[in-house]
Each structure stands twice: as C-alpha cells, then as structure tokens.
Amino acid sequence: MISTVRRFTLTQSRNKKTETKRPLSVDTRNHIKETLLLMLKKRPFREIRITVLCREAHIARGTFYLYYNTIDDLLEEIINDSLHLIDSMTPKEKQGSLKKLQCMLSQTKDDELPKDRSLFPPCHKYLELEDYRFLVKDLDVSPIIVQKIYQHESPKIVPVLMKELHLNQDEAELLFKFIVTGSSAVNRDLLELKENEWYRLQKRILQFILRGLNCDKWS
Known part of the structure; x- marks a missing residue:
C-alpha cells in the first residue's frame, strides 16, 4: 500500500507535469500556426504538405497529429x-x-x-x-x-x-x-x-x- 506521503508526492508530480504540459501545448500550437503563416507568404496553400510543414517547424509528424487531423484543420x-x-x-x-x-x-x-x-x-x-x-x-x-x-x-x-x-x-x-x-x-x-x-x-x-x-x- 502506498503511504499518504508517497501518494501526495505522486499527485504533486502529476500536477507539475500537467502544469508544464499546458503552456508547452499552447506554444507548440502557436509555433505550428506561425510556421504555416510564414510558408503561406511564399507559396499557395494547396502546395504545402504536412511533411514539409513539419520540417520547417522542426517537429515530428506525430507532433502535428497531436493537435490537428489535417492541414485544413490547421488553416481553419x-x-x-x-x-x-x-x-x-x-x-x-x-x-x-x-x-x-x-x-x-x-x-x-x-x-x-x-x-x-x-x-x-x-x-x-x-x-x-x-x-x-x-x-x-x-x-x-x-x-x-x-x-x-x-x-x-x-x-x-x-x-x-x-x-x-x-x-x-x-x-x-x-x-x-x-x-x-x-x-x-x-x-x-x-x-x-x-x-x-x-x-x-x-x-x-x-x-x-x-x-x-x-x-x-x-x-
């Protein structure tokens, strides 16, 4: 059985992770949006592929799909x-x-x-x-x-x-x-x-x- 102190410590740890993740999540979304906006200044929307967007944003494709299903969702x-x-x-x-x-x-x-x-x-x-x-x-x-x-x-x-x-x-x-x-x-x-x-x-x-x-x- 986990002691009360141990349980409290685990809860604190989870809360800290949640608090850390939230601003990182917002920052990542904003970074992806800003990257697409920069790309749209140079080329038409329909010429932009998720792979290229991720390369420009220096993120993995998996990171993109954590936030958006398609590039159209991102544009919206x-x-x-x-x-x-x-x-x-x-x-x-x-x-x-x-x-x-x-x-x-x-x-x-x-x-x-x-x-x-x-x-x-x-x-x-x-x-x-x-x-x-x-x-x-x-x-x-x-x-x-x-x-x-x-x-x-x-x-x-x-x-x-x-x-x-x-x-x-x-x-x-x-x-x-x-x-x-x-x-x-x-x-x-x-x-x-x-x-x-x-x-x-x-x-x-x-x-x-x-x-x-x-x-x-x-x-």
Whole structure:
C-alpha cells in the first residue's frame, strides 16, 4: 500500500507535469500556426504538405497529429484566430450596426477614417490585420475566409435585413452573401494600395452598399 506521503508526492508530480504540459501545448500550437503563416507568404496553400510543414517547424509528424487531423484543420484554426481578433477590435454594442456605420461614414472625412474604423465590417477590417491580411490573396484560402465571415456575421445582420427591407430569410441571406462576397473580392485588390487610399475606397464601396439598402431610413 502506498503511504499518504508517497501518494501526495505522486499527485504533486502529476500536477507539475500537467502544469508544464499546458503552456508547452499552447506554444507548440502557436509555433505550428506561425510556421504555416510564414510558408503561406511564399507559396499557395494547396502546395504545402504536412511533411514539409513539419520540417520547417522542426517537429515530428506525430507532433502535428497531436493537435490537428489535417492541414485544413490547421488553416481553419488560423482563420478563426483572425476573426476573433477582428471581434476584439469592435465594441460589442457596435457590432452588426449598419445604421451606425452609415452615420459614421457620412460624418467622417477621408483622412479621419483610420480613427473611426472600429465600425467597419469584418470583410473590410481584414485588411488591417498585418499578420493575416495576405491570406485573402490565396485563391484557395480566400473563399474559406469569406464563408467564415458570412457564417459569423449572418446571425447579426440577416434579421436586420429581414426587418428593415421586409425580406424573407432566404432573400436576406442571399443579399448578405452577395455583399460579403463582393466586398471581399474588391478588398483583395485594395491590398496593393497605400493604407489611406484603401480606406478612402472602402468608404465609397460601403456608402454605395448602404445607400442601396436605404440605411438612413432604418428604425
């Protein structure tokens, strides 16, 4: 029979291992994600193989599979991280408010836009993410980002479109998908421009969309 002191010592030892493993686990995940992001700056996503990724990250394949089943799972986590970051850039009371966005755009000069950009929708705000924005240039990654943004924002925006424009759910979802997809496609081209210039063009695009939706007449 193990003595009480011996049992306590074993428990302490297990707890220390658990405490040590947790930050190492987080560090390893982050290291794998950072490695893939660095690789994506040099080559398309579909050309990257797990074997090469592991070599670049200096980890064994078995280590990769401790955290991810496929490289697509890894990419999805990276995109989710980027969207969580965008969420943190927007106060909760302003999220999904198209009318507040309309007011801000009409009252803000072009050179002042960077100060009031917290109201910009995620597909526009993605250009501000220095660590992630280049992903929209990858033809395989970009549609996944667009779909994720649509899924993330749809519960907030679709009910508003249904109420204010008297649309059924299918119509509102289709309209919102059109807005997100079109805006994201244009934003890919804006990456080549200077920051002030793409803020100015984003403002024009958003004003065009919001006027078409008659946001100034919304309740």
